[in-house]
Amino acid sequence: MNYTPMTVRGAEKLREELDYLKTVQRPQIIEAIADAREHGDLKENAEYHAAREQQGFCEGRIQEIEAKLSNAHVIDVTKVTNNGRVIFGSTVTLLKLDSEEEVVYRIVGDDESDIKHNLISVNSPIARALVGKEVDDVAIVKTPAGDVEYEIVDIAYI
Incomplete structure (x- = not known):
């Protein structure tokens, strides 16, 4: 199943x-x-x-x-020991390297995703690029306009 x-x-x-x-x-x-x-x-x-x-x-x-x-x-990500990696349910603070803009995303299921509330689907390109990464890693997200690089600033299991 x-x-x-x-x-x-x-x-x-x-x-x-x-x-x-x-x-x-x-x-x-x-x-x-x-x-x-x-x-x-x-x-x-x-x-x-x-x-x-x-x-x-x-x-x-x-x-x-x-x-x-x-x-x-x-x-329930709050019951998972934070091993310093981006996982489903974690809240990730990112620094967009080209603009120095900081963004915070929470990785959620498809039905829960809502970009206006910074909830991104685990199946989205950005989430797929982040999962498994650690603080200070750089994630490269492929977009139609070209690659976008994000540095992981913080990972919280809240």
Whole structure:
């Protein structure tokens, strides 16, 4: 079986969404379908068809989240001994060598990645270049605009 790495926070967010879909959204959709049915002829009932479509999306998302959680390998990086290497879940402070700009990234699972919050996917080119490296190592990231070099300033397991 193929397990998907996920942080504790990523798994919590998926469980929260699943709970919301099952306890709030699903009952609202069922109620909307029941209300639309009362309006008569279902063939030309736009509210009924819209509610059924919404139900399909909701049920599909529920199945998708359940599948992701069942295949998740939840990794709590705070319980891992910091061996000084970049690993899944670690927070890495980098110095972009061409601009002397400092950036901080946390390496997370695909579903959790959000560049606006400096959460990068473990499968992204930058994360792949960083994993296994240590402080003071230089990681070379291949981009369409050319190679970008980052020096690893700090690695935290937080």
